[in-house]
Amino acid sequence: MQSPDRPQTFPLPADLLAILACPACAGSLGENGEALRCAQCGVEYQTTKSGQPDLRLRAEKQATITFTLGEGFGGTESVDWQPLRANPHPAVDFSALTVPNHFTPELLSHFPKAPTPGAPMLDLGCGTGLHRAVCERAGFFYVGLDYDNPQAPLLGDAHALPFRDGSFDFIISIAVLEHIRHPAVMLREAHRVLRPGGMLIGSVSFQEPFHEISYQHHSHMGVWSALRQAGFEVLHVAPGWDGLTAQARMALLPGWPAAAVRVATAPLWLLHRAWWWLLGKLRPGWEELRRRQIAAGAFTFIARHRS
Numbered sequence: 022m023q024s025p026d027r028p029q030t031f032p033l034p035a036d037l038l039a040i041l042a043c044p045a046c047a048g049s050l051g052e053n054g055e056a057l058r059c060a061q062c063g064v065e066y067q068t069t070k071s072g073q074p075d076l077r078l079r080a081e082k083q084a085t086i087t088f089t090l091g092e093g094f095g096g097t098e099s100v101d102w103q104p105l106r107a108n109p110h111p112a113v114d115f116s117a118l119t120v121p122n123h124f125t126p127e128l129l130s131h132f133p134k135a136p137t138p139g140a141p142m143l144d145l146g147c148g149t150g151l152h153r154a155v156c157e158r159a160g161f162f163y164v165g166l167d168y169d170n171p172q173a174p175l176l177g178d179a180h181a182l183p184f185r186d187g188s189f190d191f192i193i194s195i196a197v198l199e200h201i202r203h204p205a206v207m208l209r210e211a212h213r214v215l216r217p218g219g220m221l222i223g224s225v226s227f228q229e230p231f232h233e234i235s236y237q238h239h240s241h242m243g244v245w246s247a248l249r250q251a252g253f254e255v256l257h258v259a260p261g262w263d264g265l266t267a268q269a270r271m272a273l274l275p276g277w278p279a280a281a282v283r284v285a286t287a288p289l290w291l292l293h294r295a296w297w298w299l300l301g302k303l304r305p306g307w308e309e310l311r312r313r314q315i316a317a318g319a320f321t322f323i324a325r326h327r328s
């Protein structure tokens with residue numbers, strides 16, 4: 022586990038100041054002591070008690086999204102739906118780095134390398150900033166943003182990101198989308214601040230129970246559709262841990278050690294696997310991928326900015 026991250030302190034690095042923008046009006050932000058002031062609308066963004074630049078909206082803002090209709094059920098042909106496999110040609114060597122355990126070797130093998138050393142990347146919903154070391158190993162300038170975490174480098178709202186268009190080459194957003202009140206708005210914002218061709222890697226709840234104010238959990242089709250609508254080319258939507266374990270760990274038996282949960286759910290799990298094995302023999306279409314998709318607790322997605 023990485024050590025806790027820290028708020029971004031003043032004076033801000035020039036590389037960060039260059040990509041910041043007012044979340045209300047997209048105007049330029051300039052330093053004004055330990056605050057940031059919008060040159061266009063005049064709103065001043067103060068720091069929090071823990072010293073973070075607080076770039077959350079100061080007033081309500083309207084957002085309008087245009088949806089494309091009439092697409093029918095097609096368009097999923099180019100997506101890889103399988104559980105994530107290791108990329109045979111990883112861009113970055115993460116060996117000898119201690120990584121958070123939700124970063125599997127398979128997922129890390131899909132991480133891009135910074136196109137130029139110090140190119141900015143965004144950890145959208147960064148929590149304590151525990152992904153910093155991984156992103157810096159890939160050569161990026163780490164920009165972590167969270168709505169409400171005293172250790173996050175920056176505070177901001179995923180619905181109104183405080184960055185200029187096309188600021189980032191890479192965005193990660195791990196277990197965040199279900200906590201966003203209007204996911205389509207967040208994904209449109211992620212698309213806006215990403216450069217054409219930039220990568221988005223993230224995950225979202227499906228059958229995990231309600232947790233920590235989660236609004237909208239996504240099926241594999243749901244996350245594909247949301248990403249595509251926002252302007253992304255969807256490369257992978259991979260089933261993660263199973264929903265039975267998620268329900269047991271988070272709702273049925275919260276607080277139990279993982280090993281005890283495994284023992285408690287083992288009879289049902291074995292019955293489930295045996296029945297699906299039999300279904301696979303008896304009925305066409307009841308294959309392992311279908312089981313993984315409909316029983317998943319969460320999905321991991323990899324997408325590319327399509328301009």
Ligand SMILES: [Zn+2]
Pocket residue numbers: 043044045046047048059060061062063064
């Ligand atoms: Zn402004």
